[in-house]
Amino acid sequence: AQKVTQAQTEISVVEKEDVTLDCVYETRDTTYYLFWYKQPPSGELVFLIRRNSFDEQNEISGRYSWNFQKSTSSFNFTITASQVVDSAVYFCALSDLNQAGTALIFGKGTTLSVSS
Amino acid sequence: GAGVSQSPRYKVAKRGQDVALRCDPISGHVSLFWYQQALGQGPEFLTYFQNEAQLDKSGLPSDRFFAERPEGSVSTLKIQRTQQEDSAVYLCASSINHLNTEAFFGQGTRLTVV
Numbered sequence: 445a446q447k448v449t450q451a452q453t454e455i456s457v458v459e460k461e462d463v464t465l466d467c468v469y470e471t472r473d474t475t476y477y478l479f480w481y482k483q484p485p486s487g488e489l490v491f492l493i494r495r496n497s498f499d500e501q502n503e504i505s506g507r508y509s510w511n512f513q514k515s516t517s518s519f520n521f522t523i524t525a526s527q528v529v530d531s532a533v534y535f536c537a538l539s540d541l542n543q544a545g546t547a548l549i550f551g552k553g554t555t556l557s558v559s560s
Numbered sequence: 561g562a563g564v565s566q567s568p569r570y571k572v573a574k575r576g577q578d579v580a581l582r583c584d585p586i587s588g589h590v591s592l593f594w595y596q597q598a599l600g601q602g603p604e605f606l607t608y609f610q611n612e613a614q615l616d617k618s619g620l621p622s623d624r625f626f627a628e629r630p631e632g633s634v635s636t637l638k639i640q641r642t643q644q645e646d647s648a649v650y651l652c653a654s655s656i657n658h659l660n661t662e663a664f665f666g667q668g669t670r671l672t673v674v
Binding site for chain 2: 486488549
C-alpha cells in the first residue's frame with residue numbers, strides 16, 4: 445500500500461529563518477512521482493514540484509529546495525529565509541509514474557506559520 | 561477562465577438534503593479528479609474521469625455519492641441524502657492528458673451539513 449507521512453503537524457518560525465518540512469513515503473512501486481503542494485487560506489492547492497523516482501538530484505528554485513533520498517524514502521522541502529507569505533499548509537504526495545489516472549496519495553499536511 | 565473553477569464555494573445543507581457540486585476544468589484537459597478533504601487532513605481520492613469515461617470510482621465512500629462528466633468537460637459531484645460526516649471540502653483537479661502529469665486544483669467547495 446502507498447502511504448505518505450508528514451510527522452510535523454505545525455511549525456512556527458520567525459521571518460528569515462530557514463525551515464525544513466519532512467516527508468516520508470511508502471510504496472511497493474519501483475516507479476513513482478513525488479509532489480509538494482501549497483494550500484494557502486484561499487483553499488486551492490498550488491503545485492510546487494514533481495520529481496520522478498529515477499531522478500534523485502536535489503533541486504533548488506529560488507528560496508525553495510528539495511532533498512530526495514530513496515535510501516530513506518524521504519522527500520524533504522526546505523524554505524530558506526522564510527517570509528510571511530510562506531504561511532500555508534504544505535502537502536507532500538505520491539503517485540504511480542505510469543498508470544493513467546492514478547490518484548495522488550497525500551500526507552496530512554504541515555501547517556507553517558511565519559511571523560514577522 | 562484560466563484555472564479550474566468550482567461552484568458553489570460554500571454550501572450549507574440540512575441533513576438528508578441532496579447537493580450538487582460543479583467543476584469546470586481547464587479547457588482541453590483530459591483527466592479530471594475529485595478529492596474530499598476533511599478538516600485537518602490531506603485530500604483523499606474519490607473518483608477519476610478520462611474525458612467522459614469514469615475509469616475509477618473506488619474512492620467514493622458510499623452509493624450516496626455519484627459523479628458524472630457527460631461531455632468530457634464540466635463535471636458534477638452529487639451527494640444524496642447528505643449526512644454530517646459528508647462535511648468537508650470537495651476539490652476538483654484536472655490535468656492535460658491521461659498520464660500523471662501536473663494536476664491543477666480548483667479552490668474547492670466547502671460543504672457543511674447541519
